[in-house]
Amino acid sequence: MRLISTSSPRRSSGLSRIILVSIIVIALILVTVLAYSLTTLTRPPQKLVAFVWEDFTVPEVVNPLREKYPQLTLENSIFTSQQEMLAKLKGGFKADVVSPCIDYLPTLIDLNLLQPIDPSRLKNWDKLFKSLRDYPEIWRDGKLYMIPTAFGIQAGITYRKDKISEIQNWMDIFTLKERRTLILKDPRIGIAMGAWALGYEYPWNLTRGDLERVKSFYREHRDAILKFYESDIEGRELLASGDAWILAGSGPAQAYWLRSEGIDAEFTLPEGRGIGWLCGLSILKTSNNLEAAYTYIDYFISEEPQLYYANEWLYGPSNAEAFKKVSPEKIIESGMVSPEVLSQVLPLIEPENIDEWIEIWEEIVAG
Amino acid sequence: MNRLRSLRWRIPIYVLYSIPSIVYLTIFFYIPIMMIIVYSFWQGGPLYKIVRVFTLENYVRFFTDELSRNVLIWTNLLALLIFGIVIIIAYPIAYFLARMMKGETGLKIILLILIPLEMNYLIRIFAWRNILGESGLINSTLLSLGVINEPLTMLFHSIYAIVIVAIHNDLPYAIFPLYITLKSIPRSLYEAAMDLGSNRLSVFFRITLPLSLPGVAIAFLFIYIPTVGEFAIPALVGGKTYLLGNLITRGFLDIGNWPFASAATMSILVLTLIAMFVVFKLTGMRWLYR
Structure with a gap:
């Protein structure tokens, strides 16, 4: 009888402690959530x-x-x-x-x-x-x-002059023998550059057939592409390290920054086309x-x-x-450039068939 | 009051212990997973078009579309290749540390091997960019020694770079479990086999290798599964290589087709679980899935 009466309270108190700890943990979580909500609701007016x-x-x-x-x-x-x-x-x-x-x-x-x-x-x-x-x-x-x-301005080309003497047209960046071209990983700019290389004047009204043509073009010239880059900083870093020689889809600032780091870089808009x-x-x-x-x-x-x-x-x-x-x-x-130049180059817009652009671009990037 | 007390006594102690972790996992793991599952059955399109209507289209597309099917196959082959190479490199190292080193020396070396894992994952990948690049350590050394005349372009921003970096990254995850399993094989087994006339080769293939397979299975869990979903290594050193992790990341962040990206995520989850089940069954680790 004594044994039973002594062990039960101990077990009971141990269990109570566990329940108490669990309740405290749950309460802490709830208080944190509540406090955050209150902070959001009662933020200062300014x-x-x-x-x-x-x-x-x-x-x-x-x-x-x-x-x-x-x-x-x-x-x-x-x-x-x-x-x-x-x-x-x-x-x-x-x-x-x-x-x-x-x-x-x-x-x-x-x-x-x-x-x-x-x-x-x-x-x-x-x-x-x-x-x-x-x-x-x-x-x-x-x-x-x-x-x-x-x-x-964007969708131009920044290139290393110590590696490439000149870029005259959009086709030049795809016909490089070495795998040194970086293409901006943006469906609109990427496809627009491919379309310009194929001779299209205005890329925003490309049909499904035209987009398929751009895709085939990219596949044919895939060997010249080092990678599809995500940001200006990444592109600039790859050009500075010498891994890449051509940055396609960039603005003029990249060449300026590279030159300030002592790298012989040049910006160009081949055939006057840019975005x-x-x-x-x-x-x-x-x-x-x-x-x-x-x-x-x-x-x-x-x-x-x-x-x-x-x-x-x-x-x-x-x-x-x-x-x-x-x-x-x-x-x-x-x-x-002055703002007037914006009317001379293409504005960056969303084509009507943007879904097709994204689909085709995904196939281009995946190769 | 008595009813309440009797009810309290019926709750097993382990249930009470698990309440905090259940709450944590429910909020931060199960609910997000459930949301991904729900999204995967909704209709979607690029640029965040989501129609809350049930469909299996995303799953059908993932397994039938040429692009995702090829990426799925290619990624799995690459993950298997990386896993295979890592095991081939890690096994002799773990064997040497577990069987040849005396005392705790092997464990100390294992700890040294694990130290680089404390460094940030992305920084380690970036460090490889400097090693493999045109003017990186390898190319500079080879050029200065006159071994090559032109920098080796295959080393940077290529599939080879992915394999090299992934192997470096995964090696500790294979050495450690292999070391543990090899170390836990009783020496008496070897002695008994030798007494019964086995030579070293026979002992390895009939005792060491079969008994170390659980370590291989754990390494599979640590290497193959993360590699299938890997996106940082291909993005940073893989050039234009496009793997499943990139397909999913782009689906969520760039293309904005969350239902399709969710279906791809769930498909990979199920496929890797199946692969894990098969490997554990083959290696005799039944207790893990019982």
Whole structure:
């Protein structure tokens, strides 16, 4: 009898402890989840979540912003590609502003993720180049959806002059005997470059048959391709290391950076064909702090940050005053263009049969 | 009150112990897996087009589409090749450390072999880029010795680079389990076999090899399965090589066809589970799947 009466309480107390520990663990998880939810719900009114490219978060630009607007609590969330940005937004990510480029803007509008912007609330709106303010793709049904912050040229060729003497046409990059060509892993730019090499003038209206032709062309010339690269930094690193000699799908800034590292590099737009890019800031439907969103956007199109991006990142500034302050030497060396050039090259858009483009490109990349 | 007490006593102790881990796994593992399963049965298209209507189309496409079928076959062949090479290299090392080294020396060397795994995985891959590149260590050495006149282009951004880097990465995962199994074979078995007239070769093939197969099976688990889903090595050193991991990553992040990428993920999961089952059965590790 004694044995039974002594062992039962011990077992009971041990069990109670285990139950208690389990309850504490579960309670901790629940409290953490609850605390996070409460933090999200009760954030200060001037808190702004910016879902942007990494270049919008550099201290050289963000610190002056914080000093200028101390009431603004900025929280940056970075994306590294527009696909990633779209995936996160579709997955329910909530932010106030986003930094799309012109090619993904229609998709964001179609998905009802953006809200129209009132340009009269931006002090620096009138300082932007008129051609950029009137750029058709940033407007839909008379409503403005993106404020341009930067522009430039892409889909050109950067090559090492110490390895290749000259590139005259698009076919040259595919006929190299050595496996040294890098192709940007973007279906639109990749296919456009293949189409130009085949002699097509305007690639955005390629039919299924044309796309199949581009695919066959890539397969025939696959031996010249070292890899399909993901980002400018990766491409530049491979060119600098000497593993690759040609960077197809790049902008002029790559050659500038390579030259500054002592590498003899050159940028060219064979046959004058290239693609223009235009990026900016938009306000998301999920924004619950419009005042802060407008403050943020207005700051990024003001002169100081615009000049910083022009000098340090070699982006074409959308602010005309900032463009005037960039030294002529810098403009020549970096290959920076005026916004008028955007109308001379192809705009980066989404073709109507983009599904077919993506399907064909996947087959090209997979080989 | 009595009913409550009797109910409490009926809950086995191991169930209570497992509650925290069950909660953790449910939130961070089972729910995401369930979501992937659900996605895989929805209709989808590029650029995040998702229609919440049941379909088997994604699975049918994964197994019948020429591209994904070829990538599936090619990736599996490559994973098997890498696993085979790793075992061929790792087995003699593990054998030497387990059978030839005295005392704890073998274990100490094993620990030295495991140290590089503490380094970040991506940094290790990037380090190989510098070793295999045009002006990397290998090409520079061979050029300076006059062995070659031109840099060996096959070494960088190619399938060979994937094999080299994967072998380096996977080797510790094979040596360690092989060492454990070889070390655990009782010496008395060898002595008995020798007493009964077996020579060294016969002892190896009739005792050592069969008894070390569980180590091979564990190495298979550690090497083959991650290699099938590997995407970082092909992306960083593989040039234009395109494997299953890249197909899935692109499906989720670049193309935005989540249902198809989810179906591909689930298909690989099932296929690797089947492969694991077969290997464990062949190597006599029945207790693992019982």
